[in-house]
Amino acid sequence: MRPSLVIAGLLSTNVAALKIAASLQWIEHTPLPYAITNFYNGSSTATLESGGVQNIQLDSTLDLAANAETQGLLSLASDPNIRLIYVVCDVAYRIVANKASGISTLSDLKGKKIGTIPGTSAAYFIDKFLSTVNLTSSDYRVVAGNVCMKAPCGAGTFPTMIQNGVIDAFGVWEPAVELAAEALGDNAVLFENASIYQEVYSLYTTTTKLADPDTKSDIVAYVQALNQTLDVFTNQPDTVYSYVAQSVGMDVDTLKAVWPQHKWAGIWGDDLLDFLVQEEAWVAAQNRRQPMATTDIQAFLDPSIWESL
Numbered sequence: 001m002r003p004s005l006v007i008a009g010l011l012s013t014n015v016a017a018l019k020i021a022a023s024l025q026w027i028e029h030t031p032l033p034y035a036i037t038n039f040y041n042g043s044s045t046a047t048l049e050s051g052g053v054q055n056i057q058l059d060s061t062l063d064l065a066a067n068a069e070t071q072g073l074l075s076l077a078s079d080p081n082i083r084l085i086y087v088v089c090d091v092a093y094r095i096v097a098n099k100a101s102g103i104s105t106l107s108d109l110k111g112k113k114i115g116t117i118p119g120t121s122a123a124y125f126i127d128k129f130l131s132t133v134n135l136t137s138s139d140y141r142v143v144a145g146n147v148c149m150k151a152p153c154g155a156g157t158f159p160t161m162i163q164n165g166v167i168d169a170f171g172v173w174e175p176a177v178e179l180a181a182e183a184l185g186d187n188a189v190l191f192e193n194a195s196i197y198q199e200v201y202s203l204y205t206t207t208t209k210l211a212d213p214d215t216k217s218d219i220v221a222y223v224q225a226l227n228q229t230l231d232v233f234t235n236q237p238d239t240v241y242s243y244v245a246q247s248v249g250m251d252v253d254t255l256k257a258v259w260p261q262h263k264w265a266g267i268w269g270d271d272l273l274d275f276l277v278q279e280e281a282w283v284a285a286q287n288r289r290q291p292m293a294t295t296d297i298q299a300f301l302d303p304s305i306w307e308s309l
């Protein structure tokens, strides 16, 4: 009796499920379960669990993960085998400010208390956007807080903090910005410029997974399903508003208001490399390490799955 061979035999006849991880709280992730339910027809089932790109390094049974590009760069620095293979969503982040704090232009944020989530795409967005008016991080005070998906928002959330004057402005992914803008009414001032920053919410895997032909063909089938999903999200949003709102605990009206901030993307443009090289300079400085080489970031961007659809 050689138990290890018995187990190996079982594994080769029962194909393991395609395992995917993402934070299940955000609008951006909703195409992932929709694709599984409506379109995925790989050789096995697909499962979605809570997690992110950092889990790919910790759990070798995980095949795919979705996260903003910021978390992708953080993971790449400790595991050069991580690959970005698809872009689920580009999100034009916004800053909402309170007019009552004397803010009407972006430059007025000098000396103010600005809410964001340190170490995330939102913190990079604030840094990059404010640098366009020559404000550096020493020109304002960053205040951490939580997001809110639906009113009424709790005590430690940005929409409540801005209403109570704990912060003068904040910038993060939706719908917290929208909820604050609605609550502030005429006192709300919104700033955005997608050509300066938009979140690149992406799908990641590893070179190990891509080198396994069975796993790779399931990844291709899943990305195909995601691509069909993005078509629905882009062209028939009326059919998914209630699904998305329910998945992340939002009101449909709030979701409709922030829908235009989300571009259900697919493949990336030539400008992504430069964008990531710039962002990596910030991520590296935050983590007190040297920036990765441009060639490493280029290798991180792997269009092979997309090209084989």
Ligand SMILES: *[C@@H]1O[C@H](CO)[C@@H](O)[C@H](O)[C@H]1NC(C)=O
Pocket (backbone or CB within 6 Å): 041, 042, 043, 221
């Ligand atoms: C998945 O379904 C599509 C159409 O429904 C079909 O063309 C394709 O061959 C299927 N793929 C697999 C792996 O079954």
Ligand SMILES: *[C@@H]1O[C@H](CO)[C@@H](O)[C@H](O)[C@H]1NC(C)=O
Pocket (backbone or CB within 6 Å): 132, 133, 134
């Ligand atoms: C920022 O600083 C640069 C260089 O000092 C200057 O040319 C530019 O006009 C400034 N921009 C703003 C918005 O203040």
Ligand SMILES: *[C@@H]1O[C@H](CO)[C@@H](O)[C@H](O)[C@H]1NC(C)=O
Pocket (backbone or CB within 6 Å): 132, 193, 194, 195, 196
């Ligand atoms: C957005 O930023 C770009 C690049 O800096 C600039 O050319 C453009 O004028 C800005 N758009 C708005 C609406 O401010």
Ligand SMILES: *[C@@H]1O[C@H](CO)[C@@H](O)[C@H](O)[C@H]1NC(C)=O
Pocket (backbone or CB within 6 Å): 224, 227, 228, 230, 231, 266, 306, 309
């Ligand atoms: C992905 O979806 C887009 C938009 O629906 C479609 O134009 C494109 O042909 C799809 N790509 C592949 C490779 O299926």
